Amino acid sequence: MKKFLAVFDGFNMSKSTLDYAVQLTKVADAHLVGVFLDEFIYRSYNLVKVIKTYENYGEKMKELDAKDQKKRDAAAQKFQKACNKAGIHFSIHRDKGFAINDLKQESMFADLVVINEFEAFTRNKQESPTWFIKDLLRDVQCPVLVVPNNFKKVDKIVLLYDGGASSLYAVKMFSYLFDSFMEVPVEVVTVKEDAMATSRLPDNKLMREFIKRHFPKASFTVIKGTVKNQITGHLRHHKENELVVLGAYRRSEFSRWLKTSLADILMTELDTPLFIAHL
Template identity: 40%
Template sequence: MKKISAAFDGLKFSQATLDYAIELASRDHMVINGVFLEDFLYHSFDIFDMVGSQGVSGDKLNRLLRKDRTTCDRTIALFEKICAEKQVSYVVHKDKSFAINELIKESIYSDLTVINVVETLNHYHQERPAPFIKEFLASAQSPVLVVPPVYHSVKRIIILYDGHPSSVFALKTFNSLFPWAKKYPAEVVCVSQRPLALLPDGNLIGEYVRCHYDDLVTTQLTGDPEDVLLDWLKKADPGAVVVMGAYSRGAVSRMFNNSMANKLMEVLDLPLFIAHSK
């Protein structure tokens, strides 16, 4: 049995995160670890909400804190109710220290971490991906599935490949976690800045992917990866999941650096599977 850690903001519950976690868990008898990040510095209110006629009001603060506590408790109860209805094994962790540190620690003891691309862990609006997501991806100790705000069942696998080991490692990790995915169509996508360039180690990657997927096609694009790949992925069906290599400032390939991943998260509403090669 594998363990999925699904990260939740207890004050702004992500139904899509739970839906994706339940789909993955149901397909392969996984257990869902509901990680409710209750950072003691994070509330649904700001300092102006605590101000009364005599300045900062202790009574107002206590009422606001109780309201947040009630919201978190209801969110956890909803998570437990849905998991029970779907007959999925689950546990609940209430992490009350610094959210980023807690989630990184949870990822150490997880086979996969699922988190919504719109999570911010604060009550201010931030463009996606927020700093919280970027920091977590850079330090995560498990593969991460960054999911969109709206759930769509997985029906197609898009494999971003650049010939570097990190892209193959991500695919190996994905295959190991989700052996059931082999029944779905798969597409290996590579971008070259030179027209008619050969697919890097084309025979080897084709042979490997065909060991796992019967319905396979290969697509080679030409141009700047950050432009060409984004335009191509925007046309993908909602049921596709994108598999890519490490989220790293030091990545050699322009297909697998944090700038590319950030752009994908910014504009795409597709699940993005990211695995670091240690």
């Protein structure tokens, strides 16, 4: 049985993370772990302001910390209730160390991490992708599904393929985790920036043979133009609720067009879940 992690901030629990995690756990017949990153230095209130405002700030902190604990407990209970309702196998981890370190450690023993693109584990709001997400994606030890704020049931898969090892690795990892998605439409998308290039896939015969074994009903699209513009433009006008698969996020990796910047742009410009995996 596969092991998926759904990552939550107990002060601001992401409903979309929960919904996507439950859907995909059912599809893959996996075990879902609710990872609540209850970092010991992370509070919902302004600690400096409390110290400056209250003479007996120690007692006030105890009061506010008790309220914070109730919020976090309520979030864990909400996760438990949703899993019971969905009839899926689940467990709960309450990690109290540094959030990013705890999650990277958890990812070593998981098949997939599901997390909202706006998660930051700080009181200060950040734009997507947050520093936390960027840091996670560079060093995570398993594939990650980065989800938007709004849940839409996945009814199409888009595989971004540039001929590089990282993009093919992401396709492989997705197919191994979600072979049950063979019944939904699958599209393999390649962008060629050279206007004189052929309309064939890189390693056309081998790639088509591989895809046929994993996604027999897949279609293939080759687009000419600038990668960032063509990918976002192609996906933005689709009516389906797509899940996009792409590879390469680590700084040390070089893929001709599946770079860190592309993943960042897709998170910023599209309201679409992204399955990201790297070698």
